[in-house]
Amino acid sequence: DIQMTQSPSSLSASVGDRVVITCQASQDITMHLNWYQQKPGKAPKLLIYDVKTPETGVPSRFRGSGSGTNFTFTITSLQPEDVATYYCQQCDDLIGTFGQGTRLDI
Amino acid sequence: EVQLVQSRAALKKPGESLRISCRASGYLFNNYWIAWVRQMPGKGLECMGIIYPGDSDTRYSPSFQGQVTMSADTSLTTAFLQWDSLKASDTATYYCVRQSMRNSLDIWGQGTVVVVSS
Numbered sequence: 001d002i003q004m005t006q007s008p009s010s011l012s013a014s015v016g017d018r019v020v021i022t023c024q025a026s027q028d029i030t031m032h033l034n035w036y037q038q039k040p041g042k043a044p045k046l047l048i049y050d051v052k053t054p055e056t057g058v059p060s061r062f063r064g065s066g067s068g069t070n071f072t073f074t075i076t077s078l079q080p081e082d083v084a085t086y087y088c089q090q091c092d093d094l095i096g097t098f099g100q101g102t103r104l105d106i
Numbered sequence: 107e108v109q110l111v112q113s114r115a116a117l118k119k120p121g122e123s124l125r126i127s128c129r130a131s132g133y134l135f136n137n138y139w140i141a142w143v144r145q146m147p148g149k150g151l152e153c154m155g156i157i158y159p160g161d162s163d164t165r166y167s168p169s170f171q172g173q174v175t176m177s178a179d180t181s182l183t184t185a186f187l188q189w190d191s192l193k194a195s196d197t198a199t200y201y202c203v204r205q206s207m208r209n210s211l212d213i214w215g216q217g218t219v220v221v222v223s224s
Binding site: 044046049087096097099101 | 210
């Protein structure tokens with residue numbers, strides 16, 4: 001199985017801050033990396049697929065980058081509604097595996 | 107509208123059986139993998155496995171092999187997740203999710219809460 005190591009596990013930031021979350025794969029997954037947002041009490045939502053392609057309707061402040069084994073998720077200007085837990089997921093395998101999640105507070 | 111609607115919450119006792127459902131609408135059910143994702147209370151997301159309704163090809167994550175059974179009924183456009191003998195450790199929220207052609211999980215059901223307690 002491909003293991004995904006996500007960091008940090010939690011972070012607190014202020015409105016307007018730039019927030020960065022990283023995700024490392026245990027082996028090369030090329031560009032097969034997705035990012036999800038889960039707000040409290042809700043189902044997760046796909047934000048970014050294939051490392052950097054935003055899902056339809058996702059605000060432009062959410063960005064993804066990276067390749068191979070190292071990936072980064074950035075919120076360029078944090079908004080109050082971004083309070084959530086964020087997960088990376090590799091989809092190089094048919095059954096994807098998730099990172100441990102990053103809980104983001106304001 | 108593309109959507110997945112899951113069955114209601116379930117409260118069961120250890121040793122009981124359970125089948126939860128996930129009804130798809132708004133797209134060609136046969137042509138997309140459906141994944142099941144577990145979220146234990148206060149924990150992260152775990153992919154349990156996937157099923158391709160078109161031919162019932164099913165793949166389980168090693169941690170869940172032999173613990174659950176996935177199935178699909180194309181006439182009902184519904185996927186199922188089944189336990190034969192529940193344990194307290196099965197207490198969790200279970201999501202069904204459509205896997206897109208790019209292998210991202212793009213459409214999520216609302217989740218089914220399963221509580222197993224004596």
